[in-house]
Amino acid sequence: MDNLIYIDTYFNKEKTTQDKEEFESRVLNDAAFAEEVAFYLSANNIIIEQVQAKKKEKFREIYQQQKVISINERPVKKLWKLLAAASVATLLGIAAWWMIAKNDNPRQYAEQYIERNMQTLGVNMGSGTDSLQAALGLFNEGKLTKALVQFQSIIKNDPGNSNAKKYAGITSLRLQNYDEALQYFRELGNIALYSNPGKFYEAITLVKRNKPGDTILAKQVLQQIIDDDLEGKNEALQLLKKIN
Amino acid sequence: MPDGSLYIEQDEELINSLRQNSSAKRKAEEQLFTKYMYFIREGMHRYSLTEEEAFDAYSDCILQAINNIVTGIFAQQASIKTYLYRIFNNKCVDLIRKKTTNKQGIHQTAEISHWMEMISDAAKTVVQQLMDKTDIEILKIKLNQLADNCRQMLSMFAEGLSDKEIAYAMEYKSADVVKTSRLRCLDKLKQLYKY
Numbered sequence: 529m530d531n532l533i534y535i536d537t538y539f540n541k542e543k544t545t546q547d548k549e550e551f552e553s554r555v556l557n558d559a560a561f562a563e564e565v566a567f568y569l570s571a572n573n574i575i576i577e578q579v580q581a582k583k584k585e586k587f588r589e590i591y592q593q594q595k596v597i598s599i600n601e602r603p604v605k606k607l608w609k610l611l612a613a614a615s616v617a618t619l620l621g622i623a624a625w626w627m628i629a630k631n632d633n634p635r636q637y638a639e640q641y642i643e644r645n646m647q648t649l650g651v652n653m654g655s656g657t658d659s660l661q662a663a664l665g666l667f668n669e670g671k672l673t674k675a676l677v678q679f680q681s682i683i684k685n686d687p688g689n690s691n692a693k694k695y696a697g698i699t700s701l702r703l704q705n706y707d708e709a710l711q712y713f714r715e716l717g718n719i720a721l722y723s724n725p726g727k728f729y730e731a732i733t734l735v736k737r738n739k740p741g742d743t744i745l746a747k748q749v750l751q752q753i754i755d756d757d758l759e760g761k762n763e764a765l766q767l768l769k770k771i772n
Numbered sequence: 773m774p775d776g777s778l779y780i781e782q783d784e785e786l787i788n789s790l791r792q793n794s795s796a797k798r799k800a801e802e803q804l805f806t807k808y809m810y811f812i813r814e815g816m817h818r819y820s821l822t823e824e825e826a827f828d829a830y831s832d833c834i835l836q837a838i839n840n841i842v843t844g845i846f847a848q849q850a851s852i853k854t855y856l857y858r859i860f861n862n863k864c865v866d867l868i869r870k871k872t873t874n875k876q877g878i879h880q881t882a883e884i885s886h887w888m889e890m891i892s893d894a895a896k897t898v899v900q901q902l903m904d905k906t907d908i909e910i911l912k913i914k915l916n917q918l919a920d921n922c923r924q925m926l927s928m929f930a931e932g933l934s935d936k937e938i939a940y941a942m943e944y945k946s947a948d949v950v951k952t953s954r955l956r957c958l959d960k961l962k963q964l965y966k967y
Contacts, residue, residue, distance in 0.1 A: 532959055
């Protein structure tokens, strides 16, 4: 551990010539120390790669979306060929879709969102011995009450654990404990994270709870997501359209 | 492509946002990616790359530029556009070279290359040889076995957040507590990797 502290400090602070000489000398003369330096760099390299891979996924999503937009923005005169080629079956399909879409209300959207995104959680995240992982296991087995107790226990011991707050909120939402879910999502939304779904989950919960005043609150939260370009902006736009 | 030798003031807002953290930074990263996305098509035509290859080169270019802006390597003597264009062209050439020589090698991120520059050639050779012996796949598996908060903390640090900023985001008492916890996580990873 002492070596790690020394190595971490060396790479992350201003160095004097003496610092550099001492570090070099240890790398060249102490094999165990050199191994620790190699481990420190390799581990950080992998962590950075994983962070960058996540960003690349997001970039790909943006790229695909922009491609769709640019296709949709092509001149109208080119579209007639496509329209002419559309068959009666396609028109019937569109009509059927239109009927479904017309009946689609915000609550249905929220229910479908929960159905699509909150049935199973992060199965590949963390080890089997990790308490969060155990709680996720319970969630995925459908033992929601037990999972919630575990998530709450993790939060009690580690109030800064944003993942536990997110999962506790999702579990409460699935259990239809809307007030509790809102509390977790609001706490999550106030944590400064690179990517934070807290606000969008709060809006989904408000729509689902549907108490007097909830629609207005949901609209405000959704508008904030859109204005501040927060996580879930695209979904927020869709949901806001349905509320309006 | 104009060679902007002067730092363009309009870039300043974007650079400031990239140097912040949390959602402002993410928004700025996405804005930067979107702004020059047409480079992808240019890469496809100019270097005969597939769309996927040009996308990869462009994404890597943006990630490297973000890192260089955050760490201050980008000296702001050219506009962001000119700077990106240079990086993007280099990435495309690297990609073609890699394709023709079929060399894969272990990818070293810009941050690690920057750290490697902090040690002399003799020490660098020793460290590089030891790094080459690291079983990357096993290390990845072991990394995923760490607790979620450990991985979150290590990722935030890798993202460029200081211990103080991590303490604020994860509601820890102080930067010192974060540093100790973060290095304990790294030490745990080392133990998992060794045994």
